Amino acid sequence: MTSPWQALARPRYLRTRWPWRSAAYLLSSAFTGIPVLLAMVLLAVFSLVGVGLPLLLLVGLPLAAVERWRLRIVDSEPAPSPHRDPAEPGVLAWARLRFTEQATWRELAYAVLHALVLWPLDVLAVGVALVAPAGMMLAPVQLAMDGHEARVIKIWLVDSYPEAFALAVGGVVLLAVLLYPLGALAGARAAFTRLLLAPKESEVLRSRARLVDSFEAERRRIERDLHDGAQQRLVALTMTLGLARLDAPPGPLADRIATAHDEAGQVLVELRELIQGIHPQVLTDYGLGAALEDVADRSAVPVDTDLDIPRLPGQVETAAYFAVCEALANVAKHSGAGRAEVTAHHRRGRLEVVVRDDGRGGATLPDSGSAAGAEGTGLTGLADRLSVLDGTLSITSPPGGPTALRLEIPCRPCP
Amino acid sequence: MPPLSVVLAEDSVLLREGLTGLLARFGHEVVAAVGDAGALPAAVASYRPDIVVTDVRMPPAFQDEGLRAALALRAEQPALPVLVLSQYVQRSYAAELLDTGDGTGVGYLLKDRIGQVEEFVTALESVAAGGTVVDPEVVRQLLRRRRDPLEKLTPREREVLGLVAEGKSNAAIARALVVTEAAVGKHIGNILGKLGLPQADDTHRRVLAVLAFLKA
Numbered sequence: 001m002t003s004p005w006q007a008l009a010r011p012r013y014l015r016t017r018w019p020w021r022s023a024a025y026l027l028s029s030a031f032t033g034i035p036v037l038l039a040m041v042l043l044a045v046f047s048l049v050g051v052g053l054p055l056l057l058l059v060g061l062p063l064a065a066v067e068r069w070r071l072r073i074v075d076s077e078p079a080p081s082p083h084r085d086p087a088e089p090g091v092l093a094w095a096r097l098r099f100t101e102q103a104t105w106r107e108l109a110y111a112v113l114h115a116l117v118l119w120p121l122d123v124l125a126v127g128v129a130l131v132a133p134a135g136m137m138l139a140p141v142q143l144a145m146d147g148h149e150a151r152v153i154k155i156w157l158v159d160s161y162p163e164a165f166a167l168a169v170g171g172v173v174l175l176a177v178l179l180y181p182l183g184a185l186a187g188a189r190a191a192f193t194r195l196l197l198a199p200k201e202s203e204v205l206r207s208r209a210r211l212v213d214s215f216e217a218e219r220r221r222i223e224r225d226l227h228d229g230a231q232q233r234l235v236a237l238t239m240t241l242g243l244a245r246l247d248a249p250p251g252p253l254a255d256r257i258a259t260a261h262d263e264a265g266q267v268l269v270e271l272r273e274l275i276q277g278i279h280p281q282v283l284t285d286y287g288l289g290a291a292l293e294d295v296a297d298r299s300a301v302p303v304d305t306d307l308d309i310p311r312l313p314g315q316v317e318t319a320a321y322f323a324v325c326e327a328l329a330n331v332a333k334h335s336g337a338g339r340a341e342v343t344a345h346h347r348r349g350r351l352e353v354v355v356r357d358d359g360r361g362g363a364t365l366p367d368s369g370s371a372a373g374a375e376g377t378g379l380t381g382l383a384d385r386l387s388v389l390d391g392t393l394s395i396t397s398p399p400g401g402p403t404a405l406r407l408e409i410p411c412r413p414c415p
Numbered sequence: 416m417p418p419l420s421v422v423l424a425e426d427s428v429l430l431r432e433g434l435t436g437l438l439a440r441f442g443h444e445v446v447a448a449v450g451d452a453g454a455l456p457a458a459v460a461s462y463r464p465d466i467v468v469t470d471v472r473m474p475p476a477f478q479d480e481g482l483r484a485a486l487a488l489r490a491e492q493p494a495l496p497v498l499v500l501s502q503y504v505q506r507s508y509a510a511e512l513l514d515t516g517d518g519t520g521v522g523y524l525l526k527d528r529i530g531q532v533e534e535f536v537t538a539l540e541s542v543a544a545g546g547t548v549v550d551p552e553v554v555r556q557l558l559r560r561r562r563d564p565l566e567k568l569t570p571r572e573r574e575v576l577g578l579v580a581e582g583k584s585n586a587a588i589a590r591a592l593v594v595t596e597a598a599v600g601k602h603i604g605n606i607l608g609k610l611g612l613p614q615a616d617d618t619h620r621r622v623l624a625v626l627a628f629l630k631a
Contacts, residue, residue, distance in 0.1 A: 238530025
């Protein structure tokens with residue numbers, strides 16, 4: 001069992017530790033709620049005199065860390081931090097990253113809610129569920145201490161032991177009944193905490209990432225098979241034909257061998273280009289910079305390059321590489337440009353690639369998932385691929401040009 | 416050409432045997448043929464060949480182990496001639512190889528070239544003799560893009576430089592361009608001058624010009 005909700009559905013709920021874990025979870029809310037409330041008040045006062053505002057905005061960070069840890073009382077599933085590690089050392093880089101993360105603002109919202117509303121409610125709920133039945137159960141004791149009458153939990157006036165014991169039994173029953181809503185409340189609180197502080201990536205996104213990965217692995221496998229199989233055999237074939245051509249006496253036979261030899265050579269060239277299109281080995285061996293220089297070398301439209309990139313994770317290099325290939329192919333096909341430029345830099349934990357051309361403009365990026373026009377289908381696939389890596393693709397292309405396609409992917413350099 | 420002793424590294428059995436036979440046909444002897452890059456240094460140490468011929472991509476990881484092994488050999492023995500066979504047109508591979516030693520006695524050829532049997536053997540012999548050979552296809556791709564240090568060259572001079580990079584002699588260039596050898600000499604003089612290469616012995620300056628060409 002991993003949560004109070006699941007435990008509630010079992011017939012033996014009351015005999016497990018779950019009611020008590022739920023109560024402990026709700027009660028311990030005060031231990032984080034009160035300090036956060038005090039910290040917020042203090043920082044708010046400091047903010048009035050001009051300091052402390054950034055700290056006030058970041059107050060959700062430590063709270064969230066403790067709350068994720070506290071979640072373990074009722075939720076055995078891990079609650080990973082949604083924050084990224086800063087790519088550069090230093091407090092400034094850290095703060096810059098935190099202030100741009102959605103998670104930081106969700107955590108701030110949680111902090112405000114928790115300090116003002118949630119922890120008092122949690123404690124109140126435990127109070128009602130435990131204190132009232134306990135008071136009833138203690139009715140005989142209260143009566144014994146008092147002598148002849150007692151007012152149980154300030155409601156019932158009791159003046160005889162049968163009445164007192166009846167109330168005590170009623171207290172046990174009430175406790176058993178109230179432990180159910182208590183468990184439900186703890187489950188709801190845990191779910192709410194998880195939703196705000198440790199949201200799961202959607203299953204769709206994860207399955208798409210898996211799909212891209214396996215697609216890439218498959219491309220590499222095909223490339224390897226072609227390289228080690230067909231390509232080597234074709235080289236051997238042209239070698240044999242080359243030798244035969246050397247030995248054949250002049251005549252029609254020699255001419256045919258020469259034709260076969262030339263054709264085999266042509267097939268080799270085509271096969272090499274095909275393999276290059278499936279997976280460029282230069283990307284694996286030398287990285288994105290060298291691979292982009294090569295794309296620029298091969299482009300039909302003259303391309304200037306300005307590249308300054310370290311080695312990056314394979315997925316990032318591959319996605320950026322194919323995006324630039326597609327962009328340059330579009331430049332050649334549609335833009336009417338006479339010149340293009342590819343710039344790529346890695347700054348502040350992001351890879352930034354821009355492909356510009358001096359063409360006629362008017363290019364668009366079709367909505368992902370819509371029935372894209374023939375012009376944009378390639379880019380749609382690339383945008384999907386980038387989104388798996390948390391990357392973005394944007395295009396500015398006013399009628400008359402120029403067009404600039406920009407892609408950004410958060411990533412850290414490989415050592 | 417005296418017979419050359421060759422150490423060959425190539426993981427495809429078919430090509431290993433084919434190349435051994437092909438070289439034998441031209442009087443050269445493959446003294447050792449190994450199937451992975453790891454075995455190459457030992458083979459070179461025990462046979463002391465005139466030239467090493469190696470594939471770029473080899474076991475165990477099937478990335479660029481062959482090229483890495485060639486670079487390591489050149490770092491240790493800068494005068495050891497090495498001919499690298501490859502399926503990749505990208506200039507990064509060739510540029511890294513030409514960076515070893517002083518850029519002489521190295522060659523980078525596409526495997527396609529093996530099929531042009533006579534040209535292949537000529538290239539091999541030229542590398543063994545201390546020449547520099549870059550595959551025409553790699554050169555062609557370089558020529559497609561205008562590059563800063565080469566902007567000053569006229570189209571004709573760029574063409575001549577491309578042929579120099581392929582390891583061709585002045586006479587061969589003259590034949591290819593249908594001009595006199597003297598005209599080729601003049602072009603080369605202009606190229607060396609425009610690239611600002613120091614006055615030294617001519618072979619070395621030619622190699623430097625090729626390097627400038629590849630790295631630009």
